[in-house]
Amino acid sequence: MPTGTILVADDDAAIRTVLNQALSRAGYTVRLTSNANTLWRWVSSGDGDLVITDVVMPDENIFDILPRIKKLRPELPVLVMSAQNTFMTAIKASEKGAYEYLPKPFDLKELTSIVSRALEEPKVKKPVDIDDIGEGMPLVGRSPAMQEIYRVLARLMQTDLTVMINGESGTGKELVARALHDYGKRRNGPFVAINMAAIPRDLIEAELFGHEKGAFTGAQVRSSGRFEQADGGTLFLDEIGDMPMEAQTRLLRVLQQGEYTTVGGRTPIKTDVRIIAATNKDLRQLINQGLFREDLYFRLNVVPIRLPPLRERVEDIPDLVRHFFQLAEKEGLPPKQVDQAALNLLRRYRWPGNVRELENLVRRLAALYPQDVIGEALLEHELSQPTVSALEEEESENINLGASVERYLGNYFEQYGESLPPPGLYHRILREVEYPLISAALAATRGNQIKAAELLGVNRNTLRKKIRDLDIQVMRAFR
Structure with a gap:
């Protein structure tokens, strides 16, 4: 008793x-x-x-x-x-x-x-x-799902446990990682983030561990990696499911031994970092497909945190809308709010882009419309515009890429038969693929070139040059 x-x-x-x-x-x-x-x-x-x-x-x-x-x-x-x-x-x-x-x-x-x-x-x-x-x-929401996340985060703040954050694109995985760092015992150290999906696969090891001068073509000077930059702080490995197997092996060794070597180096370097990983993929499925190491998964998945999609916590939408309007106001935009009918519409929407999509919508409403109170009719117009989730973007890109290449090659061989086509096939196919791909990325981000560059995984200056070279029209409001 x-x-x-x-x-x-x-x-x-x-x-x-x-x-x-x-x-x-x-x-x-x-x-x-x-x-x-x-x-x-x-x-x-x-x-x-x-x-x-x-x-x-x-x-x-x-x-x-x-x-x-x-x-x-x-x-x-x-x-x-x-x-x-x-x-x-x-x-x-x-x-x-x-x-x-x-x-x-x-x-x-x-x-x-x-x-x-x-x-x-x-x-x-x-x-x-x-x-x-x-x-x-740093995090907004009073729903039961968010309350459980707050409690988990509170327990983790004064630990160095490795955390795996799983959630759809736009649910706020990096925000949670930053909260763990900013309110934890390592808050006085650096927070370093790396997105595996945004870096060419053959450069990920050099990005993570650094490289010595002459380690590979173009390595003219020694360069520090993200592990070295994050020493004493937190290293956030975003989209860990996109890490190639070779880099996974090296990462596992670091987690096991607490040290690493640079690309082209021989001297082991001790590391003192807290690892937080994140993914929007099913790592178990990747393991079954032979694309992700099971032993690395267990090393990273010490404390799993699942971030719910926005459609599972629609009761948080009013708080989120107010929060994003307040941020827009601090940035110099006029104060705004939405009426009850508009809020009800926001609750019914499926939000394929999750909280990030809602934030973009609110900022767009604050920037482009003169009304102090946003009504249902205006929101219906905004939400009727084409939007796709990150997964749908990836799938449509793959389909469009494959279709473009097949169509182009088919046309060439139909035209020239068994003889070789004229030189320059690579660049012509590249142009055929790049134009619709960049146009789709700009449309998905409503002309925001910074977000389009992030979506494509290219440098913003590179994207600008491509837009100019391909003569792609960009929405004037976001130039």
Whole structure:
């Protein structure tokens, strides 16, 4: 039978009653208060084996006294509850020394399970003041799915565990990686990101590990790699599923031994980085296809985090819309909002591009339309424009590329029969392929050349030259 005294502090009488009934039935002695001063008096007198408290109290915020509680009684587990279900609430609870954070409304079975675990294995956490980090909101959303992510992130902040983030394109994988870094123990070190899909496969090893002078053609000087640049901080390996097998082998060796050699080098270099990987692909399927090493997967998938697509958390859309309008306003654009009918339309939309698509839409609304309040009719027009998901873009590119090459070769051999076509076939086919591919990328990004370059995995200056050489018309508003 469970034993122990639980101190409950909440200014909501209904919540105190519910907790008193549930914990008493579970066999605990419960003491109830509606203010922080009484709670502090009990704790300072040595009463209680565990604390359950709300954040915002009539007389004091619990985050103001939590460091004092942990300093006086570091062994006392404190469960923090809050209706302010934001990322920063979860982080502050963890950083200030709380044993666990529970968003309201909470599940009573889950709460009693946490209480039981906390009393059996009390944990002592060293509180860390995060006031110097700032009050910025790196993640937005109060849905149950996001609340679970906040709680996981809060537990990971003071660890160096390797994390694997899985989610569709546009769900915010790099944002989560940056949050883990910016609010974690390595926040004073560098955050270095590398996108495997945006780098030529034969250059990935040099990008990751650096290279010596003369290691390959064009290596005129020694160059540091991302591991060296991220030393003491965090290395974010985005789209890890696109990493070639040779580089996977070298990465596995680094994770196993904690050291690497540059391309063309012989001297092992010790590395001190936290690895966060991300993918929008099913790595298990890639393993079955022989395209991804299973042993590397287990090394990277220490703590998996799944980011839900926006269609699974439509209740977060109003908060996200307000957040993106506020960002646009800070950038000098006029303040705007959407009416209720427009919000309902946004909730019904499928969002193939997820949060990134919503952000682009909101910024476009802020920049291009004079209305202070955006209505349903305008949104219907915007959402009726062609949009494709990242996966559909990739598949359509592959289909169009193959069709263009087959069509071009077919025409040539039909024209010339068994004789060789005239010289220059490579460049003519390349032009045939590049024009529709670049045009499609510009259309998908609504003429934004920076995003189109990222989508294609090419340098922005290279894209500009291609646009000029191929005489591609770009939307005037985004030049």
